[in-house]
Amino acid sequence: MSLIVQKFGGTSVADCEKIVSAARKAIRAQREGHQVVMVVSAMGKNTDVLVDLAQQVSDNPPAREMDMLLSTGEQVSVALMAMAIDALGSKAVSLTGAQIGIRTDSTHTKARIRSIETSRVKQLLDEGNIVIAAGFQGIDENLNITTLGRGGSDTTAVALAAVLDADSCEIYTDVDGVYTTDPRVLPDARRVPQIAYDEMLELASLGAGVMHSRSIEFAKKFGVPIHVRSSFTDVPGTLIVHDPESKTRPVSGAAITKKEARITLEGIPDEPGVSLELFRRIAAKAISVDMIVQNISKDGKANISFTVPQNELKVTLDAVKQASELLQPENITYDDHVSKVSVVGLGMATLPGVANKMFRVLSEEGINIQAISTSEIKISVLVSQADAQRALQAVHNGFELDITPEDSPTEVSSVRVRDVTDPAIVVQRLREMEDLAIDDIELDRSQALLLVRRVPDRPGIAAQVFDAVASKGINIDVIIQNVGRDDCANVSFTCPASDYEKAYAALEEVVAEMGEGEVEGNREAAKLTVSGIGLRSHTGVGVRMFKALSSAGINVDLISTSEVRVNVIVDEDEGEPGLKALQAAFKDVLLDT
């Protein structure tokens, strides 16, 4: 008999009428012959209400007690759901995370799943029940209640689908699928019939709140197709699978994170181990650092900027202060009113010209780019919060995301291509639940690194620089722009070493036109890439990387991060030893491919 996991988010169970309607959906699926596991979130904005209550009694509520409190929201809704199903004449049993046996680590409010018991759920299903699981919660080894981070019910649903070998994992929500960008922010966003795991992973981690990014990590790792659909209509929705919607489009979606904070350390030593000292302390506080931007140094000094969620600025600054005792930065600056606008697409890796197009579109809108970070399948820019909405609209129009690609699939089908249900595989899945998985560690020795230092920090600069380079037919790889001092910015990028001279000449022309800036470069650079799943959400990945490189005495010139890749640029002669150091550092999590 096939098994379906159906997840209903807060908006889909916001009132009793909606609970009854969700109950009907589950009963219908059961009558069609499926076993049904429901995963249910807290009603409406109930979790926010609970957070608010906590803040009324304490400025700094203990994380353990937050979990005790927040988990009650889901307990209310699962019980009501079971009652609704019972009243409609079907059998149902509700279970908390602990009752299912969702074991997590002890990182309260951001716990990671370690294993899931399946026996009780399976038995209840075999007895003809609809099993209703409380989303977003688990229990640690000391029986403390934990929660998986805001939005974590998606992760509960996909994790249950993975361990139960479900045929389908349906995410019911208040939108009828995944859109090219948040339809509430941009009304001309378009629903896509299909999107690739890697794209959704990046989009979710860059602000597309429709899915919790860790749920996509699970789905990708275990090959679970996710079907996002509406609780209120029968529109076919969106399938999240391995392949993208279109093979001809470079960009599949855009996202915005409105509330970010940027922190910059100016004038720190440009030596092996510096990044490690900084990010080790931040990772110890379980903060996911985003958009790390490091520029190569002048006079032995480097600048590092990075972003964190606005509400984590204070804790991050504490960690930065600790690191500063050792690093002695000349200056620390921060801005807690920045937004990040990103475009994502698997096609970007092979179709050229995406970056300069994005910068051009923003420049035409007169929007100043404060920082840039790119990886193979995403480009992110940091802009002021006041410009964010206009920036999103401009890139959405610029990449014609509102227009359906010609090769877009016409049908959405959520049936899983089942792999072999070998008990040994399931046991292994349980053991590996949320482990870091590295697919590959690569060394690319054919890169050159170029830098334009001290360009004026005003709208249109990035467009001017990258239009000039692109017009010479040069394929740009990683781009980094950092916040500079004295209203100046530094722009770095890599390109094939064979194009180094051409790129250098193009930059000199641009600098001459601008009347400001200095060009520098290194024809002999190497790119080291670690790719896998959960690189950003596993806060220790950067630390492991920087530790390995610094122990081998290797200095990092430039860093770019994304959810699925971390790239570092080093001198070419340090490429080979760097590769060996990274292979040794990630040996335990490197997948055999």
Ligand SMILES: Nc1ncnc2c1ncn2[C@@H]1O[C@H](COP(=O)(O)OP(=O)(O)O)[C@@H](O)[C@H]1O
């Ligand atoms: N790319 C996107 N596609 C669809 N919805 C998105 C996207 N980005 C953000 N969203 C937002 O995600 C919301 C659904 O997520 P959420 O409110 O967490 O729902 P639920 O309560 O069902 O978990 C939508 O209402 C929409 O505003």
Ligand SMILES: N[C@@H](CC(=O)OP(=O)(O)O)C(=O)O
């Ligand atoms: N109720 C939790 C967990 C969750 O995933 O909710 P939703 O499915 O409504 O995003 C939260 O608000 O974070």
